[in-house]
Amino acid sequence: MRPSGALVGVAPFFVYTTVFLLIPTIVVVVGAFADGSGRPTLDNVAALGGANSSFLPALQHSVVLSLVTALAGAVIGAVLAYAVSTARPDGLLKRFITSLCGVLAQFGGVALAFAFMATFSIQGFLTVWLNSLGLDTGSSIWLYQWDKGLMLVYLYFQIPLMLIVFLPAVEGIKPQWREATETLGGTTWTYWTKVAGPILLPSFIGATLLLFTNAFSAYATAAALISQASPIVPLQIAGTFTSEVILGQENVGKAMALAMVVVVALVMWVYAALDKRASRWLVR
C-alpha cells in the first residue's frame, strides 16, 4: 500500500512532538524510576515524601501560587480584555496594548523581578532614599517570599497572558446579542448573567487553567528573584542538578518533574471534560 499523502503533511508535527514532548516525557518517567546506574528503583519517588524532604511543601507552594495568580490574573485580565475590546478595532491604542501584552506575557516576569530588586530591596533606590529621609522601611524580606513578592511578580505576566488569550473570545461577542436581549425585555444584568456570561464561561475557565499551568511551570522569574531557598518545585528541580548536598541524586529531580506532569495532566483532564460540555454549542 502506498503511504497516504495526508501523513506527509503532518510529519513535521509528529517530529516536533516527538523531539520536544515525547522524548523528554520518556526520559522523565524512566529516570524517575531508575537509580544512578540505571537499575529500577522506587527510592527517587519515596525520597519526595521523606521526613526531611522539602518537596511536599514546595509542591503545595507551587499549587497555591499558581492557583491564586491564575484566578486573580484571569479576573483582572478578563476585565482588561473587555475594556480593550470596546476600543476602536483598528485603533493604535488597541494594537499597542496587545503587542505590549505579547511581550510582557513572555518576558515580563524576569524584567519586573529585577526592577523590584532595584526598587525595594535593601540596596534598592526607594529603600535607600526613604532611609536617608530617616524613615524605617522595615524588612524587605517580603519581596523574596513566594506568597508575597513572587505572587506579585507572577501577576505581572499572568494578567497580560489572560488578556491575549481571552481577547478573541470577548471580541467574538456580537453587539446584536445585547440588543436582542434588550428588545426582548432584558436588562444589563440579564445580558451578563444569561447571555454574555454563559457564552464566555468556557473560554474563561479554559484560559484560567492555561494560566495555572503557565505559573506552575514558570522558572525564570522565580530564579531571578529568589537565590537563597527553593520554595517552589521548578527551583527545587534545578537545585537537584546544581546542589552538592544531594549530588548523585539527579533522578530525584526527574521524580519531581514526574509529579509536575501528573498535576498538569489532571488540569488537562478537567479542561477536556469542560470542553466536551461546551462543544455542544461552540462553533469551531
Add this chain to the structure above:
Amino acid sequence: MTATPSPAASRGTEVRLTDLTRVYAGNVRALDGFTLHIAPGEFVALLGPSGCGKTTALRLLAGLEDADGGTIEVGGRDVTNVPTSKRDMGMVFQAYSLFPHMTARQNVEFGLQLRKQDKATRHGRAADMLDLVGLSKQADRYAHQMSGGQQQRVALARALAIEPQVLLLDEPLSALDAKVRSQLRDEIRRIQLEVGTTTLFVTHDQEEALAVADRVGVMNAGRLEQLASPAQLYKNPATPFVADFVGLTNRLHCRVAGGVAQVLGGAVPLLAGSAGDGLAIVLVRPEGVTIAPVGSGGSGGAGGAAATVVSASFLGASGKIVARLESSEGVGDLVSVQVDNTDVTAYAPGQRVLLAPRGDAALAVSAT
C-alpha cells in the same frame, strides 16, 4: 395621508415618528427631520441607498439610539424616552443575532422567560412560533447547526413570541442567497398578514421592498422622499430621486411643451411635478419603450428613433434588449427595452432597430 388598511388592522399598533433628527459624531446628520406614520397592522418598507439613515430610523424606534430631536409615539403613547427593554419591540437583525448557547426553542422562549411566564405556557408558545416559521423539527438545534435562512426564521419566531407592538426588520434577507431570499421574503409577508403586527422592514433592495410592503417609504439623505403603495411609487414617482431609485430607468433628452415630452419620435405625457416647457430629461422605464426591427413597419407606424442592438438577454419571465441610439437623444446613449421573453430571439447584437415611446406617463426633470 390614508393607508390601505391591511386585513389585520384591528390587531396592530399605530406608530408615529415625527420630525426625528439624529446627529452622529463628525456632524453626520443620519436623520434630518424624518417623519413617518404607520397605520395599525400596516407593513411599511423603508427603502433607500446605503447610508441614507434607514437603520438609524429603525434603531430610534427600537430605542437602541436616542433621538436628538423629534418624537416617537407607539399606540398613542410617547415613548421617546422609554428604554428599549420597556418598548416591546420585536427585532430581527441582518445576521448572527441568535444566542449561540441556546437551542432554537430556548431562543424563542427567552423573551417569555423574561416576562416570567410559566414553563408550560412558554413551551406552548415557542412550539406555536416555531411551527409558524416552519421549523418545528429543528427546535433542538443550535444556531451553528442551522442554515442562514433557518437562523433568520428562528430570529423572526423569537421576535414575534413576545407579541411585540411593532416588528422591526433590518435587512433580514441581505445575508442570504437569492433563492432563499425571495422564499423567506414571501414567507415574512404571509406571517405578518397572519399575526397582523405593525411592521417596519428596512432594505436597500427595491424589488424586495415592492414585493412585501403595503407601502414603501423611499429615503434619501435622512429624509423621507415619498411614502406610497408599490404601484403608486412605480407609476407616480414624486421626485427624480424616487424615479431613479425605484426600478431601472432610461434618461432621455426631450423637449417639453404643454405637459408633453417629445422623445424618440413620439410623445410622452408628463406626471405632476415635471419640468416646465423647454429642454429637459425624461425618465422612461424599460417597459415604456417599444422596439421593432428596421423595415418591419412596426413601432406604432410613426417611425421612432434608429438604434443598434448591443445585447439581448433572456430574464426568465421577460427579456431585455439594450440598444445604442444613433442620434444623441440618450444621456449616455444606451436604452434598455423590456420585451416579452418570446421576442428576445428576434434580436441580435449589431441589428438595426427602431425605438419609440409607448406613451405611459413619466417624470421629466430639468436638463441642467
